[in-house]
Amino acid sequence: MTQLLDSFIRGWRETVKTFKLLSRNKMGMFGFLMTVTIVFLAVFGPMIWPPEPSANVQDINAGISEKHWLGADFSGQDNLRKVINGGKDMVTVAFLTGLLATLFGVVIGSFSAFAGGSVDSVLMELVNIWLTIPKLPLLIVLATVIKLGDPVTFSLLMAFLDWPSLSRQVRSQVLSLKKRDFIEAATMLDLGTRNIIFDELLPNMMSFVVISMIGTMTFAIYQQVSLVFLGIVPYSGSNWGVMITAAMNRGVLYNPQAMWSILAPMGAIVLFQLALVSFARSLDEVFNPRLRTTV
Amino acid sequence: MAVTSQTQPQTFSLPALVERVTSNYLLRRLVKALFTIWVVTTITFFVIRAMPGNAIDIMIQDLTLAGVSPDDARNQAAALMNINLNEPAYMQYLDYLGNIARGDFGNSYKSRGLKVADIIAQILPWTVFSVGLSLMITFTLGILLGAIMAYMHDTWIDHLLSNVAATLDAVSPALIGLLAILFFGVLWKIVPIPEMRGAMSPGIQPEFSLEFFADIFNHVKVLLLVYVLSSIGSWMLLMKSSTISTLGEDYVTVARARGLSDVRILTAYVGRNATLPLFTRLAIVIGLTMGGSVLLETLFTYRGIGYQLARAISERDYPIMQGIIIVITAAVVFANLIADLLYGWLDPRIRIQGGGN
Secondary structure, three states: OOOHHHHHHHHHHHHHHHHHHOOHHHHHHHHHHHHHHHHHHHHHHHHHHOOOOOOOOHHOOOOOOOOOOOOOOOOOEEEHHHHHHHHHHHHHHHHHHHHHHHHHHHHHHHHHHHHHHHHHHHHHHHHHHHOOOOHHHHHHHHHHHOOOOOOOHHHHHHHHHHHHHHHHHHHHHHHHHHHHHHHHHHHOOOOOHHHHHHHHHHHHHHHHHHHHHHHEEEEEEHHOOOOOOOOOOOOOOOHHHHHHHHHHOHHHOHHHHHHHHHHHHHHHHHHHHHHHHHHHHHHHHHOHHHHHHHO | HHHHHOOOOOOOOHHHHHHHHHOOHHHHHHHHHHHHHHHHHHHHHHHHHHOOOOOOHHHHHHHHHHOOOOHHHHHHHHHHHHHOOOOOOOHHHHHHHHHHHHHOOOEEEOOOOEEHHHHHHHHHHHHHHHHHHHHHHHHHHHHHHHHHHHHOOOOOOHHHHHHHHHHHHHHHHHHHHHHHHHHHHHHHHOOOOOHHHHOOOOOOOOOOHHHHHHHHHHHHHHHHHHHHHHHHHHHHHHHHHHHHHHHOOOHHHHHOOOOOOOHHHHHHHHHHHHHHHHHHHHHHHHHHHHHHHHHHHOOOOOOOHHHHHHHHHHOOOOOHHHHHHHHHHHHHHHHHHHHHHHHHHOOOHHHHHHHOO
């Protein structure tokens, strides 16, 4: 337990260092602040601006005004307020999927690297096969049979499909780290495998793991939007995907006047994805100084 | 030659067979491809047949609710899925594998009397055509732009293209599709989106004529644009970093020192070596694009395999769903096989060492 705590403290110190570097990178700072803002609004926003209880007939498909910053939808409800209230599902599922897929990926990848030999080659061959399988159609079919009522089941299913690419990267990362001097020194001092993993390997892989996790999160958002879009996960209430689908079913696509009720949730998703990706990209630059000078 | 065959007599024992398969690049890839398809067919079998709340149970339930007697419902569902429900599970599984190997996917649940295989055969060419064309365009264009970005490194062109690529890479294909409809179709009114439904106009006959090709291109152009926009970003960024690292290689410096022309260095030294790492990514992109077709074809009502899958899902037509999943997987796996072989041909090191990773 103390070991784990220690490893976390080391990780935290690394994080603080990272932020000092990150604050010099404009895109990265934008991505980070945007992600934090969106998550904050999605979680705490509904407490300040709860959903409107009823329709407002006089405001149907209203454009942008002081009253409705992002217009109003087909029932006259404020788009901005709906966007704020619709973020929670998306953000939760994205984070959970990222977390779970990263967990699977790190455990299986480092196990494979440490086991080596035939275990390693069989596992990696399986991972390669899993990577070739088109995920979205498979997810769609699985989702029609498995009831995806709550975010946890949904995230578990997506994480189950998304871990392989991460595990392959973790494996090669561990293999290359294993050859570094400080790990070899630790091995020679016989510090124990657990010690080496938590004290030496994990803190050094933190950056890389976080970047991959963000990648998985953007992919999870994409998959989630797709499933809602196809009408497979009928989430109760409103989330961004449901807002887009509802707007489309109301023929908004062919009614320029109501444009904002589809642009608002789309904007939210695009902004979230962009924020995550620019954050991850700048983290990459911070952690790989070679990229900073060459790319 | 004769000497080798004398010293190594041909025996057909199992270890020898395994040895021959693993030492032959082409055979190894082929076995892997078949194994991948088998994995997906097995998962599909479990979803359709063995899992709690599986497709056959749902179908039986639906039919019973529609007024069919329970026994009849059971027989109907079994007949549609080409499965004998009275057999033990492993026999059902073997039958199922046998049927699929023969290309028999059962009958459609909603469009009665139509064979799933026939439905798929009718629509598959359109998806292969649109996805294949978009992949070729994206790959070529992405490599060109990526190389330009690398050569123009740190100029405004590079910064502009890099940001555009990163943005396109981040945004989901479905959203790019929606934006295309919103802007091209509704706001700017450049393209009549509703007239573009289907893979070709009614009344046009598939034939080898200019009119036919113009018509199918007219129907596919916006879809193609969306495919290209949604996947070109990652190609550009990858090619850029790959080209930059190739430009730093010693052999490029040596080639420059030898006074070779820039064009020769670009085509024979940099271009060829910089594209190599991109082939490994082709595998993932083919799968993603095929998956994305489910959304984009639905959005543009382009009657391909993705559109059909989305429709089968909303109608809960399980036989069609099962067939399409297997066919999509097979298509992706074989596209990968071709990419792999191409890679092996471009980079002989892969064939000899045998490691794809």
